[in-house]
Amino acid sequence: MGGRKRTMAPSDLCDPELVPTHTTVAARSVAAWVQRHYGLAVEHCALIRRGLNDNYALRVAGGARHVARLYTLRPRGPFNVEFETALLAHLQGRGVGVAASVDTAAGSSHVRLQCPEGERALALFHHVDGAVPDALDEFAATGEALARLHAAARDYAGPPSLYPLDGHGMAGRTLAWLRAYPGLDARVLASYESLIDALLDELAAAEPMLTRVLCHGDTHGFNNHVVADDAGGKRAVFFDFDDAGPGFLAYDLGVMPWSYLFRKGLRETEDTLQERWAHYLAGYRAAGGVVTDADLAALPLFIQLRHLWNLGEAVGRLHHWGTSAAPEDWLRKQIEVMAAWQKLDLHPARTDTAAGPPV
Template sequence: MNIFPTQYSTLSTVALTNHIEKHYGLTNLTGKFLLHGVSDTYRLDGLTDSYIFKVYRSAHRKLNEIKGEVELIRILHERGAQVSYPILDRNNESIQVFSAAEGTRHGVLFSFANGKNVYDFTDEQLRIIGREMAFNHNITSQIELAYERNAYDIETTLQRPLQRLKPWFVDDPEGYSYLLAIAGQVIQKLGTFDTDCFSYGYCHYDYLPKNFHFDGDRLTLFDFDFAGKGFLANDLASFLVHFFFHTATGKITKGEADRQYLLFVEGYRQIRPLSDEELEAVPFLGIMFWIFYLGFQYENLDDWANTFAGPRYLKERVSIIKRFSEMFCRF
């Protein structure tokens, strides 16, 4: 039978569960599909342990990029970082291969991050987040992966996304002009810093509360889909986005957001140096973070058309970037 060309299939939860039991020597697993995203995510529960299985798409992550992610997380885990880590199968392999309708797909089984997402942090939890991030940066600033990941710089987070985004803004030239202008201001501002002295290495690049769990005072980080090379302050920038959302939605005041953010920074500095210039640069790296992700969404419209495509979404997103800039950036 000829299979009609397929762009995006969802692998059977039952078949995946059976595959994992066979290849990992696990028994009595119950599988559940969780979500579509950069990768498709499944949860597997056994009698005593739980796992997460991620199935990647070649449109998002090539095999070497997946190998780089696995390599990075394994190094972090082996050196004591609290992360959800890849589990080896019976043949000591981390990556599974599937012949899906659209072609070859790859998957990785991860340890389960116990606990739950927390969005309203205690003061001690904020310090813990800072210390854990700094601990990870002490590792990722000193390693070089065999399988390279994306680089996060002016070209990849501002110039390239804005070039690709232009067709999306055909009905909103004013919004596009604003993005061009704010990007120019960010580039000019970064030029005033001695960025050669900034810490550099592999950053998570999505350090939001949705990507770590607290189990008591234990934090476990997961979802390294976007991990790549850049200023380590990029991770502080993505975490700053949490405080923006909490303030913009009225959950906390701007003053309280500033206080909480400084507690997080205090925790970070207990483990790793962070210069005042790096701290000052964080909001501008945040603008780069916003524009990068907007570009990523445009490049993957086929996956998320119902959610992201359309003039209303673009106007809302530009408005959010404006508010973020007004709240945190001092040009």
């Protein structure tokens, strides 16, 4: 009766059948890890969002702001962090506006931490002020910054990306994940198999004429901020290079119009998209970026391939995000959506780009 009550250990509470697929780490744990491995006194830490990776906002002693990224176990394979951080250091050294990483106290680009689902990487990046592009001159500034990024990356010679943005990376993996989708209607799967085969044939035919660059890979307008400089001009700074890799200029350019077609849908008029695109392309060219007729003609192809890449990220993470991220009825509709995008007209003849962004 009077014996001491036994305190249960965490192992006593853990069901042996429990298999974790993803841990959302508490902000205080991330703050402690940053303090331990980076030697920074963290005053504030908060989860920004869970997505392809988990990102946390930090403020350290002295007021400096950072973003800590806890890399998620992605179905594509190992972390690409060695390439990403080396590329950022190279671009920063060339004067390109990027959110470069911060080395650990031991001089490493990142640390590896054990989570219940497996080992994950943690890296720390500088915070970027400003906001996502909204005004037309901000889309022009984004295009200019992307052109400078592509030019500066030409002589990058560091660790290679593990994930080139080729046909397999954009669509091949997606098809494999669709085939593993539980209970997917055979007709829907057959439609995707036919579509992906046709798009990859089109890519193979166009490939010899297309411009190759080291792509940012995720230039959808929400991975860069625009800030005003001391002279009142606007400049763009890019961040989140986890999907960077060697690929095609038409892909890196096409991600922005895809983003607004996908995110805004009917809420965005065609004229609004065309205005943004015209300024974006004109800004790219104003900074010395060369876009050929073949690159422009391939934009509808790459907008569809981008959509398949994005769709694949959802169907490849059913264990983490669930089927609601890409339900079967939505998957069925995307075949028609991509068929409509084949007719997109993003030719610069809609505006005069010779004199810079239209006014």
